[in-house]
Amino acid sequence: MSFFKSFVVATAAAATPVAAITAAPGDASEKSPLPMTAVVERLEKDGYSPFTELSMDDGAWEIEVYRDDVPYELTVDPDLGKILAEHRDDSEPRPPQGAKPLSEILQLLTKAGYDDVDDASFERRYWEFEVYRPDGEHEIHVDPTTGEVVSDRIDD
Secondary structure, three states: OOHHHHHHHHHHHHOOOHHHOOOOOOOOOOOOOOOHHHHHHHHHHOOEEEEEEEEEEOOEEEEEEEEOOEEEEEEEOOOOOOEEEEEEOOOOOOOOOOOOOHHHHHHHHHHOOOOOEEEEEEEOOEEEEEEEEOOEEEEEEEOOOOOOEEEEEEOO
16 A cells, blocks of 8 residues: 555544444433432332431432331432442431322422422421522422422522
């Protein structure tokens, strides 16, 4: 092969678009984390309830919840919803008798336009959620028995 042909072949190879050799955004090989609602529904089906705190930490869901009246801390795979670790935890204040299941509260929030929930914790009388809206991150308080949003403020 002549020098000129070698130069043309090498130049053409170098000009190959990067997108042609890497996975495109939205490719089936990419996994997106399960929403909090899906994780909660799976755990409720397995007998976990009531929940006291949920957050995404170090790439996994960290969840404080009761099962058979015993408090546990779970680490849950964000893509598959499988429990990666489970251990007994300290008792935490829990929602009152007659409170709606957390999955139902999350469904009500989705219907009200709060569909990107990041963190949830039960604080004294209300559920406290961090949610993302078009105008930024919000902190909302939700009545555990009615599912009604009782306060909504932009989180600084």
